[in-house]
Amino acid sequence: MNTVLYFSTRGTVFETRAYTKADIDLLIQDHQLHCLTSTDRQFDFWFSPSRPGCQSRVNVRATELFLATTKFTGKSVPLLPGCIVVATHDADGDLDGLSWQQLDLLTKRNRALTDRDLRVLDRRIQRHDRRQARQSRPAAVVPTPIAKPRTPVAHF
Numbered sequence: 803m804n805t806v807l808y809f810s811t812r813g814t815v816f817e818t819r820a821y822t823k824a825d826i827d828l829l830i831q832d833h834q835l836h837c838l839t840s841t842d843r844q845f846d847f848w849f850s851p852s853r854p855g856c857q858s859r860v861n862v863r864a865t866e867l868f869l870a871t872t873k874f875t876g877k878s879v880p881l882l883p884g885c886i887v888v889a890t891h892d893a894d895g896d897l898d899g900l901s902w903q904q905l906d907l908l909t910k911r912n913r914a915l916t917d918r919d920l921r922v923l924d925r926r927i928q929r930h931d932r933r934q935a936r937q938s939r940p941a942a943v944v945p946t947p948i949a950k951p952r953t954p955v956a957h958f
Contacts, residue, residue: 804899806889807908809864823897826887838880840871844904846897848887858883858934860927869919870911876922881930 808816808829820826826848827835838847847868849861864886869879888908892898900908 804889804897805905806887806900807905809861809867809886809888811859811861811884813863815863819899820887820889820897826889826897829887830885838868838882840868841873842871844890845871845900845908846889846891847882848889849882850884860930861886862927864888865927866915866920866923867908867912869923870915871908876919876926879923881927 804819804821805817806820806826806829808818810816818829820829823835830848830850834850836849836851838849839845840847847864849864860881860883865879865882867888868874868882869876872879874880888900890898890900890904
């Protein structure tokens with residue numbers, strides 16, 4: 803059984819199963835699957851990068867967990883977009899499930915994040931969201947002048 807964690811963009815975390823990279827692709831429902839690995843090479847974070855012009859929400863909980871498992875700081879950690887799948891791999895590099903010990907380790911590392919790193923990360927995410935909102939705002943609509951209704955002219 804290959805247990806993986808699925809982080810939705812709304813903050814919900816599900817424990818589910820995936821046996822191959824194709825299963826992860828189905829969970830994320832997008833193309834161009836990318837993977838970032840934790841510093842100790844124990845955890846793999848699978849995601850699909852956002853396309854240019856496509857608004858993609860930052861997955862806050864998955865980004866915090868990635869921060870907890872790497873040597874990045876709140877200022878430098880990559881903001882992970884969209885849905886994220888966290889798994890591990892075996893000695894051959896093939897997808898493998900998370901053990902109970904690894905799930906406990908993820909929990910401990912996530913709790914070990916400093917308040918400072920969380921504040922810095924939160925500010926970065928807020929800036930990113932504001933930037934995305936500005937870029938996705940439609941162009942200002944210029945009102946067209948309203949034509950005056952015709953009035954009949956009396957001819958004598």
